[in-house]
Amino acid sequence: MKKTKKMLSFVLSMLLIVTMFPTMAFAKEEAKTWKFGELSLKAGDVLGKDTEIKNDAENREIRILSEKTNPDEKKDQKDDKERIKTEKEAVIAAAASWNLKDLTEKAKKAPADYLLKKADSWNGSWIVTKIAETETKDAIEIQVRTYEYAAVTEIQGIPKEIPGTTALTGKAVPENADQKQITWEITDAGMTGAVLDGTNLKVTNAGTVKLLATIKDGKKTGVDFTQEFTVIVKAADYTKVTEALALIPEDMGRYTEESAAAVQKAKDAVKENLPSAEQETVNGYAAAIQTAVNALTLLGADYTEVDAVLAKVPGDLSIYTEESVEALNAVIASIDRTKTIEEQQAVAAYAEALENAIAALVRKPVPADYQGVEELLGKIPKDLSIYTEKSVKALNAAKEAIVWDLDDSRQEEVDQFAENLKAALDGLTLKPADYSAVDAALAKVSNDLSIYTEESIQPLQTAINSVESGKTILDQAEVDGWAAAIENALAGLQVRKADYSKVEEAIKKIPADLSLYTDASVKALEDAKNSVVTERPVTEQESVDGYAKKIEAAIAGLTYKDADYSKVDAAVKKIPNDLKKYTDESVKAVNDAKAAIVRGKNITEQKTVDGYAAALEKAIAGLKQKPMTAQNLPKITKGVNQSGMQGKELSFTADFEAKDLKKVLIDQKEIDAKNYVTAGKENTQVTLKAEYTKSLAEGKHTISIVSSKGQADTVFYLKKATKSPDTGDRTQVMLWVILLGVSAAAVVGAVVYRKREK
Structure with a gap:
């Protein structure tokens, strides 16, 4: 019978639960509220983890007992409550109950701690499903059920490929998930320039963007749900731009400056790697280039070279032989000013003929005034x-x-x-004085001078205050004196404990200019000096005195450096290998200067050594070549007035033997031999390297090939190098992306179908 009643009570409880929660969701229907003092419960409330109540394991009933509760149970209840409070995540206790009166009084004093309210900070709460008085009216019966947290399993609705700026409209799965609010973060923008504006993904270029979606507490309270997405920003099609660029002529110098500038402007306006959403803009680039190419206008023939060469014709031709002047005038008379750009080669021939005629002018020799x-x-x-x-x-x-x-x-x-x-x-500018010794000395000044006697600090302050900036090398002795004064003042600092006077005396003996001594001996001195440990107590006076002995020994061991003969050696290398072409008097001056050099001097005699170099340099500079007739002056036979392109090799041939080559001048300045190569024996070929011509400006330049027999000159012209455009062919990559998308869609479809079949 009892079993039947118990069963009937359970069935009635279940019917009541079904009536109150027909959809098994949280109850939203009106429910009667039972109030006892400040204690308030109603159907649909969630009992938090700190709720201390009695659990009927079979019917999941919670009974808050009245005053008729057995008094003998109070001690057990108290012990059980203490146990519950220590648990990390409390669940409903099996042997805990509240006396109704006590519970009401507690709720009045601290409602926030005892009122039963919705618990949203932990999983596995208890939901109130029934509140009713017991038959005996001595207790309130509360039925509950457990609540399972609905976790997020996936975020859907994000496309794998986008044409440009796109709204991120992701959706949390399942639909009844407790948390659905998505926050977005860009983990890798790649080359797309991607930024987030709310839920809008803004991009400026094609490429790949990596995103991280986060739903706070998505898995359970305190555990977020995250999911990574890779989105491809589809690139615009640049085929038409590539085709338009291919129409641009290689030689733009044949067209007017205005029309060529319009083509360049349209070309420079092209922005690479735009997304497909900007396809209209990309097509506009192609149309603009096409229009500018169609508008190109040919130039007339360019007589700039001819006019430039005519400007070189001497104003007074009377100083030249009649035969060479007649040849020049004949070339000038042959110039036809009606040529077009199609006949530019003929115009260039005029310039070349003029250059040759001017170069062939024979002058009555009169020496210039030097x-x-x-x-x-x-x-x-x-x-x-x-x-x-x-x-x-x-x-x-x-x-x-x-x-x-x-x-x-x-x-x-x-x-x-x-x-x-x-x-x-x-323009000769004196070197600034070297303040390194001053800086080094100042760096040694301690921030805390309180450990020294006032008498020893005063000289240091005076030495520091005496330092002035802006001195030149002529004032180096004064600057070094400041450094020495600071060093001496530092060395004179007296710690209030050990006596460092011997150390200070030894430091004062250190020469102000240690640059005169070998690195090894200076290092030994510096090591001895740097080994000094200040602030030692007087009980360690013997060790302090040992510092002074080490410094004295290092000073005694200082060894002068050898004098620097690098300038002398450099001057010796400048002596020409072949002195036969110079006058006997100037050659004798060179030989005498060389013979006067005495090796083995030390650095204190550096001025004498530098004097050897200066004397030899002066003698070399004074070398005078023996007279040479104008007819035998060298000239350039190939490559005269030629035109080339930046970044391409240019070759010139001069009519003298390669062994006589001395140097090459470009625009009157000598260039490094690494910038050209030479070839030939009887005639010398000089080829400017491509890397060097790339560094030269566009336009006209002069080249002078200097030999021991004289100098051969000509001009050449450089045009700007052109570049081939990037076609941007990504057809294969896009095909693989499409195949990957189709495969993924097939897999998803198969999974959905299998779930439905189940």
Whole structure:
């Protein structure tokens, strides 16, 4: 009978639950609220993890007992409550109950702790499904059921490929998931320039974007759900742009500057790798290039080279032989000014013929006046080591650019040599003084000087305050004196404990300029000096005195460096291998200067050694070539007035033997031998390397091939290099992306069908 009643009670409870929750979701229907003092419960409430109640395991009933509860149970209840409070995630206790009166009083005092309310911070809560008075009216019966947390399993609705800026409309699965709010993050924008504007994914270029979607508490409370997505931003089709670029002529120099600039402007406007959403813009690039190409206008023949060569014709031709002047006038008279660009080669031939005719002018020899140059050379300081490397380099360049034994027809060039030399002399700049010793000394000054006596600190402050910035190398002794003063003051600092006077005396003996000594001996001195440990107590005075002995020994061991003969060696290397072409007097001056060199001097005699170099340099600079007739001057036989392209090799041939080659000048400046190669024996071929021509500006340049027999000159012209456009063919990549998308769709369809069959 009892079993039947118990069963009947269970059935009635279940019927009540079904009536209150027909959809098994949280109850939203009106429910009667039972109130006892401040304690309030209603159907649909969730009992939190801190709720202490009694559980009927069979019917899942919670009974809050009235005052008729057995008093003997109170102790057991108290113990059980303490146990519940210590559990990390409390579940409904099997042997815990509340006295109704006590519960009501507790709820009045602290409602927040005792009112039963929805618990959203843990999984496995208890949902109130029934509230009713018991038959005996001595208790309230509350029925509950467990609540299972609905976790997110997937986010759907994000496309694998987009044409451009797209809204991210992802959807959480399943639909009844407790948490559905998605937040987005770009983990790798690639080359797309992707940014997030709310849920909008904004892109500027094609490529691949990696995204991370997060749903807070998506798996369960405190555990987020995350899912990664890879989205391909489809690239626009640049086929028409490539086709339009292919229509641009290679030689744009044949067209007017305005029409060529329009083509270049349309070409430069093209932006690469735009997304497919910008296809109309990409097609616009192609149309603009096509229009500009169609509008190209041919130029007339260019007589610039002819006019440039005509400008070289000497104003006074009376100083040349009648035969060479008649040949020049005949070339000038043959020039036809009606040629077009299609006949540009004929116009170039005029310029070449003019160049040859001018080069063939035979002049009555009259030496140019080099007096101004020689006077300025005599003003060059003997010791250039005190000036900046840049200003000395400019002076040496001006000296090396001087070409001697020119006739008066080139007096203007000689005067220019003098002007360049004067400018370089005026530009000599004294080196700044070396403050490294001062900086090193200042770096040694401790931030905390309180450990030293006031008497020893004062000299240090005075030495530091005496330092002035902006001194030149001529003031180096004064600057070094400041460093020495600081060093001496540092060495004179007296710690209030051990006596360092012997150490300070030893440091004072260190020469102010240690650059005169070998690195090994200076290092030994520095090591001895750096081994000093300050602030030792007086009980370690013997160790402190040992520092002084080490420094004294290191000073005694200082060894002068050898003098630097690098300038002498450099000057010796400048002596020409073949001195036969120079006058006996100038060659004797070189030999005498070389013979005067004495090896083995130390650094204290550096001025004497530098004097050897200066004397030898002066003697080499004073070498005078023996007279040479104008008919035998070398000339360029191939490559005259040629045109080329930046980044391409250019070759020139001069009519002298390769062994006589001295140097190559471009635009009157000597270039490094690594920038060209030579070939030939009886005639010398000089080929400018492609990497070097790439560094030269577009337009006209001069080349001078200098030999021991003279200098051969001509001009050449460079055009801007052209580049082939990137076709951007990505057909194969797109085909694989499409096949991958179809395969993924087939897999998803198969999974859905199998679930439905089940």
